[in-house]
Amino acid sequence: MATLHDWLAQNADTLDQSESLSDEVMPALAAHGSFRAGVPLALGGEPGEYGDVRDAILGIADVARYSVTAAFVYWGQRSFIEYLLQSSNTALRDRLLPSLLDGSLAGATGLSNAMKFLSGMEPLSVQGTADGDGWRLNGKLAWITNLRPQRFVAAAAVAPVDGSTPLVAMFASGDDGVQRSDNLQLIAMRGSHTAAVRLENVAAPADYVIAEQAPEWLARVRPAFLGMQCGMSIGLAAASLDKASQVAAAARGQLGEQIAAAQQALKALTAQLLDGVADGRFVTAAPSMFKLRIALAELVQQAVTLELQAKGGHAYLVQEEDGFARRWRESAFIPVITPSITQLQAALAKHAAATQ
Ligand SMILES: Cc1cc2nc3c(=O)[nH]c(=O)nc-3n(C[C@H](O)[C@H](O)[C@H](O)COP(=O)(O)OP(=O)(O)OC[C@H]3O[C@@H](n4cnc5c(N)ncnc54)[C@H](O)[C@@H]3O)c2cc1C
Structure with a gap:
């Protein structure tokens, strides 16, 4: 390693x-x-x-x-x-x-739209027309990461035009009708091959179908999808807290307790996440997983702030730069990854209203 x-x-x-x-x-x-x-x-x-x-x-x-x-x-x-x-x-x-x-x-995952669909937030942006034992796909995916121009496959949820149950299918870079945009011009994360894709009458034979019943299948894979995404929060928070703790220990130590508490919280949230993914409880208890994702995103913001506060003005000195500026930018991505914090809060509010 x-x-x-x-x-x-x-x-x-x-x-x-x-x-x-x-x-x-x-x-x-x-x-x-x-x-x-x-x-x-x-x-x-x-x-x-x-x-x-x-x-x-x-x-x-x-x-x-x-x-x-x-x-x-x-x-x-x-x-x-x-x-x-x-x-x-x-x-x-x-x-x-x-x-x-x-x-x-x-392999790329265009399922942000699908996860929003699952939470009742927006319609699917790819439509399917039955074609023999497969489908013809039309639509657009506005954001997909890891679209290596040389060769990629990507997954998308598809709404049949006849109104039947949505499915999840894949398409490949070489398929007729798959149009990849240039990489999007991003303010950060620029090495991620993030682009948009337009699908025009793309043939998706039965062999390309990942799941015939998207709603049930998406709910089942969501814990893994969200859990791996939470991995990004866990790693970034840990890195910032490590730095904060090194600096605080060498300095006046004023922030030591707050940093230690944040490290403890990170450990506890990580354990809850791993346990919940392992025992399958998040498949049916999605709100508890959404709350974990929100708590981890908040912890990332707390962690980078503690790193900044521990360093004080030194955080602004180019000659002392040790990745802080990058972590600060990276932390801005955490709340907007699918499902975004805004989307999760909306889903939780809807769930709370439905269970009242
Ligand atoms: C660098 C990068 C890479 C990405 N890579 C991928 C990828 O690989 N795969 C993928 O699937 N996606 C990807 N995305 C997309 C990402 O997942 C979306 O940014 C995320 O879903 C947030 O959605 P949003 O932009 O609509 O913002 P949201 O957080 O959903 O919302 C923004 C605003 O719009 C409002 N809003 C949202 N929905 C509604 C609605 N239905 N009605 C009214 N108001 C609404 C919200 O209240 C909020 O004010 C990527 C994005 C970035 C920046």
Whole structure:
């Protein structure tokens, strides 16, 4: 792991501020077996602490300590892998898994729209027309990360035009009618190959269908999807709190108690997350998972603020810069990752109103 950590530590600022290394993130993660974390051994996984998606959550957290851009790429790839692991389409899984695990094929997840749909927040943006035993896809996905221009597959939820139950299907970069935009010009996380995709009459044969019943399937994969996403918060908060604690210990120590309390809270929230993902309670008790995601996002804001306060004015000195500015920018991404904090608060309010 030392080499991956070194590579990330050396390149984290570049990954955040430029596109120059965007093609190197996947190979760097794949070379360390990152995408195999939590995948069953029989399907090409690597042994880990838990042997399930919790290993991927901790793997993403570990990468996010160094670079949230790399952790987000990891999340996109590993989420797509998780969709295949939880799909009954074993032929698709067996066909794609080896190249996803070794990083030669990029997997992207266009499911933010689907997760909002699941919470009743917006309609699906991809429509499907029945075509033989498969579908023709039309629509647009405004944001997708890990769209390596060379070769990618992406997952999207599809609303059949005949009004039948939505499904989840994939499409591939080489398919006729798939139009990838240039990378979006972002203020941060620029090495993430984030772009938009337009789908025009794209053929999605039955073999491309990941789940025939999107609502039930999305609810089932949501704990893994959200859990891995929380990995980014866990890693970033831990990195900022580590720095804050080093600086506070060497200085007047005024913030020591607050930092220690935040570290304790992070430990407790991480344990709750891992337990809930493992025992399946978040499949039915989505609100408790939403609350955890919100609490972790708040902890990230608290952590970067504590790092700033511990450093004081020194945080502004270029010659003393040690990643603080990047972590501050990275922390701004945490509340807007799908489902955004705004979306989760709306979903919780709706749930509370329905259960009154
Ligand atoms: C760098 C980057 C990479 C991304 N990568 C991916 C990716 O790989 N896959 C993916 O699926 N998505 C991706 N996204 C999209 C991301 O998940 C969305 O930004 C997220 O879902 C937030 O949605 P939003 O922008 O609509 O903001 P929201 O937080 O939903 O809302 C913004 C504002 O709009 C209001 N609003 C929202 N919905 C409604 C509504 N129905 N009616 C009225 N008002 C409403 C809110 O109240 C709020 O004021 C990425 C985004 C970024 C910035």
